[in-house]
Amino acid sequence: MRIVLLGGGGHASDVLGALEALNAKSCNGPGIFIEVAGILADDDVAPERFGHRGIRQIGNIDDLRHIDATHYIACVGYPKGRKSVVDRANDHALAPFTVIHPRAWLSSDVVIGAGAVILANACISASVTIGAHACISNGAIVGHDCRIADFVSVMPGACISGNASLGDGCMIGANATVLEGLSVGAWAAVGAGAVVTSHIPENVVAKGMPARHA
Structure with a gap:
């Protein structure tokens, strides 16, 4: 190959x-x-x-x-x-x-799109869907039943809680948290260390604790 x-x-x-x-x-x-x-x-x-x-x-x-x-x-x-x-x-x-680092942990029922990259020490829980060309970076956590769309970037140390939804091309900054059941819209960006406590619309930048539109 x-x-x-x-x-x-x-x-x-x-x-x-x-x-x-x-x-x-x-x-x-x-x-x-x-x-x-x-x-x-x-x-x-x-x-x-x-x-x-x-x-x-x-x-x-x-x-x-x-x-x-x-x-x-x-x-x-x-x-x-x-x-x-x-x-x-x-x-x-x-x-x-599609790249899955051997030190990443994935539940057996995770569905991964073509060209996705999952790096070392990432943890992907049960019933997660990861889209094409998405990237789950070093040490990131994705909880159960999350839906990660195409071209998403989840940066190092970020935590996506269960049942969350990340739209096409959104980016979750390093050490940021998306709380359970929430959504981040397509092509939005969540700043490093932010905590998402409500739905984030498309094409916005959200920062802080709680995360607010910049």
Whole structure:
């Protein structure tokens, strides 16, 4: 299996670490080894970020059609940027690859969309649905029966309580909390450390305890 990473920032470094852990733990299935073809990014990637891991930038995202690979991962931390990358990648024949770090814990009935990324020490409880290209970051907690839509980002240490709903492309900041049964609308952003105690509409920024529209 040969994968190309789309994006060369900090999130790409986290994703690469998850792939390295999967190879080290042989969690990919019999005879499957994940080979990273390289990084495609529109901006120049500092060689020192990935060079010591044997990975280099091999072009920009528009070069995807020329890359010898079978799968891609959209390695952009922010939802709108990640969606833009996926929209461009969908013009090509490569398939999105779903990443689940071997140190993440998932209930057996979790449903995960194509291209989603679940990083180390994330905890995903029963009957959760996670959309395509969503990212559940390091140490985040998602409670039972939550609905996580496409392109959502749940940042490190965030806690999504049971029966919550996160709309397309919303972002939950580091160490923020969404209380049980509440919803965060599409493309909204919840600030780091905020506590969501009421429904958050689409396309707003909410901060504080309790979280209020900025």
